[in-house]
Amino acid sequence: MAFDSIQTPAGKADQVLGGSVNYFSLAASFYAPIKVIGIVGEDFPIAHLEYLTTRNVDVSGVQIVKGKTFHWVGSYDTNMNEAKTLSTALNVFETFDPKLNAAHQDASYVFLANIDPVLQTSVLDQVKSPKLVACDSMNFWITGKPEELKKTLKRVDILSINEGEAFLLSGEKNLNKAATIIRTMGPSIIIIKRGEYGAMLFTPKGTFLASAFPVDFVKDPTGAGDSFAGAFMGYVAEAGLTRDMAQTDPDAFESILRRAVVAGCVMASFTVEDFSIERLKRLEASELVTRQTALMKMITV
Amino acid sequence: MAFDSIQTPAGKADQVLGGSVNYFSLAASFYAPIKVIGIVGEDFPIAHLEYLTTRNVDVSGVQIVKGKTFHWVGSYDTNMNEAKTLSTALNVFETFDPKLNAAHQDASYVFLANIDPVLQTSVLDQVKSPKLVACDSMNFWITGKPEELKKTLKRVDILSINEGEAFLLSGEKNLNKAATIIRTMGPSIIIIKRGEYGAMLFTPKGTFLASAFPVDFVKDPTGAGDSFAGAFMGYVAEAGLTRDMAQTDPDAFESILRRAVVAGCVMASFTVEDFSIERLKRLEASELVTRQTALMKMITV
Numbered sequence: 001m002a003f004d005s006i007q008t009p010a011g012k013a014d015q016v017l018g019g020s021v022n023y024f025s026l027a028a029s030f031y032a033p034i035k036v037i038g039i040v041g042e043d044f045p046i047a048h049l050e051y052l053t054t055r056n057v058d059v060s061g062v063q064i065v066k067g068k069t070f071h072w073v074g075s076y077d078t079n080m081n082e083a084k085t086l087s088t089a090l091n092v093f094e095t096f097d098p099k100l101n102a103a104h105q106d107a108s109y110v111f112l113a114n115i116d117p118v119l120q121t122s123v124l125d126q127v128k129s130p131k132l133v134a135c136d137s138m139n140f141w142i143t144g145k146p147e148e149l150k151k152t153l154k155r156v157d158i159l160s161i162n163e164g165e166a167f168l169l170s171g172e173k174n175l176n177k178a179a180t181i182i183r184t185m186g187p188s189i190i191i192i193k194r195g196e197y198g199a200m201l202f203t204p205k206g207t208f209l210a211s212a213f214p215v216d217f218v219k220d221p222t223g224a225g226d227s228f229a230g231a232f233m234g235y236v237a238e239a240g241l242t243r244d245m246a247q248t249d250p251d252a253f254e255s256i257l258r259r260a261v262v263a264g265c266v267m268a269s270f271t272v273e274d275f276s277i278e279r280l281k282r283l284e285a286s287e288l289v290t291r292q293t294a295l296m297k298m299i300t301v
Numbered sequence: 302m303a304f305d306s307i308q309t310p311a312g313k314a315d316q317v318l319g320g321s322v323n324y325f326s327l328a329a330s331f332y333a334p335i336k337v338i339g340i341v342g343e344d345f346p347i348a349h350l351e352y353l354t355t356r357n358v359d360v361s362g363v364q365i366v367k368g369k370t371f372h373w374v375g376s377y378d379t380n381m382n383e384a385k386t387l388s389t390a391l392n393v394f395e396t397f398d399p400k401l402n403a404a405h406q407d408a409s410y411v412f413l414a415n416i417d418p419v420l421q422t423s424v425l426d427q428v429k430s431p432k433l434v435a436c437d438s439m440n441f442w443i444t445g446k447p448e449e450l451k452k453t454l455k456r457v458d459i460l461s462i463n464e465g466e467a468f469l470l471s472g473e474k475n476l477n478k479a480a481t482i483i484r485t486m487g488p489s490i491i492i493i494k495r496g497e498y499g500a501m502l503f504t505p506k507g508t509f510l511a512s513a514f515p516v517d518f519v520k521d522p523t524g525a526g527d528s529f530a531g532a533f534m535g536y537v538a539e540a541g542l543t544r545d546m547a548q549t550d551p552d553a554f555e556s557i558l559r560r561a562v563v564a565g566c567v568m569a570s571f572t573v574e575d576f577s578i579e580r581l582k583r584l585e586a587s588e589l590v591t592r593q594t595a596l597m598k599m600i601t602v
Contacts, residue, residue: 176516212510
């Protein structure tokens with residue numbers, strides 16, 4: 001959970017709600033109930049946590065502690081595919097030690113958002129028997145804590161990262177080869193996010209190329225990847241996907257994953273239409289269905 | 302028709318065969334017989350023209366004149382999506398005045414490769430009643446001869462350009478809006494090529510998002526767009542597409558265009574696997590079919 005201050009060619013937003021948890025949980029909530037783990041400072045609006053509750057999101061795992069909430073300041077130039085970090089204030093994140101309650105420990109579907117891989121592993125240690133674990137990471141951890149990240153990856157079914165991160169993690173500039181290398185690190189499923197171009201899904205069965213929905217305008221790409229992941233995980237949870245299905249029902253396994261990636265692309269396309277979580281807050285399920293249908297028409301030969 | 306000298310992260314090729322006509326005609330020849338119009342100098346290998354003849358390409362429209370063949374020197378850095386032009390020697394192109402013989406004048410399918418729009422119009426003036434006209438262009442003409450290019454576009458059914466060119470031609474940084482603006486200039490069908498990401502097709506019926514085939518290595522992206530266009534035009538010619546079908550059989554019209562774009566993506570994916578036209582020269586029809594089938598599996602949800 002974070003405050004973001006963002007500048008894009010379309011405008012500016014100061015100290016708005018951001019953070020992976022916010023984007024992810026709002027996106028996922030269209031498909032499945034969500035329990036979030038996080039930390040905020042005393043400056044965080046309680047009203048927002050209450051709002052999440054109305055959206056099927058259990059926020060009992062959000063610690064409110066003395067100090068300030070994490071704050072990211074970033075900007076995008078004309079090429080909206082890459083954010084430039086201007087400053088990062090970890091604030092309360094510096095001492096974050098995720099503690100899972102009984103309900104969290106029983107979680108079937110676990111998404112480890114982009115934090116210190118040591119904390120990702122610590123969360124995973126506390127979950128009793130997850131059916132499916134996905135995780136995200138970023139350049140900062142790939143470079144800074146490679147061994148810790150590799151420990152996490154060994155226990156993960158799905159890794160969702162962007163193109164540049166895949167190159168960095170694998171040491172390989174070709175995406176097929178990068179995915180093959182990353183799969184030897186643990187996750188059998190790799191999702192490579194490609195911004196406005198969509199995403200690639202690598203599974204034991206093959207490759208799926210998902211096109212992004214072509215929006216008419218991009219106000220702010222922040223959170224696109226997190227809301228992609230939220231819709232993806234919500235979709236697979238709702239569909240009841242488990243890692244065992246890769247063996248017991250490989251066709252259904254593949255089909256659910258592909259549909260979940262499309263759901264992720266559709267969700268991300270809404271996120272970028274406004275700053276912060278504004279578009280997700282006013283998103284209607286009927287809009288999701290309409291755009292998903294439109295995207296399916298656009299990718300069918 | 303040209304000589305290219307190219308440097309890419311994968312290597313170097315000096316004074317090799319290049320030019321839109323070479324890539325286009327070899328690609329198109331898998332689908333339909335081709336007649337090419339062009340000009341070369343006395344330094345051009347006659348053996349290559351003879352080779353084209355064996356590949357279903359009629360080269361009687363290639364003028365061989367005193368002087369040197371067009372020569373392009375370019376390089377690519379790690380981002381293989383954009384070429385850097387180091388030098389361009391127009392040579393015999395400076396006085397090129399395309400003259401169509403009787404067979405050319407009867408052509409049903411016309412592709413105006415990327416040359417001076419004044420010459421594109423002159424070619425079109427000589428064709429009696431084309432069923433379908435497509436054209437390509439580039440930044441140099443969009444900036445240098447905008448009015449002449451607009452005259453050409455008024456008489457064209459299909460424009461095939463890349464992302465950056467679409468932005469420049471339309472003055473719009475969003476592809477949906479760019480395509481809408483360009484369609485008011487004449488062509489009812491716009492293909493926007495996106496390098497390793499694929500292509501977008503805009504038709505009166507809607508948008509088609511085509512993913513590129515993800516190759517294991519890229520040696521040289523030169524000619525990818527031209528071979529895309531060659532396979533596309535060959536495919537629509539073989540399928541018998543005409544502009545009237547947009548009204549008389551809109552579903553078939555749309556379906557042929559979409560399949561032609563996929564054929565273009567498949568062809569381009571071979572071209573980039575080697576320097577010059579080397580990969581296209583040794584390409585087998587069975588490889589085309591195999592990769593087309595593979596790509597279809599990769600884009601089917």
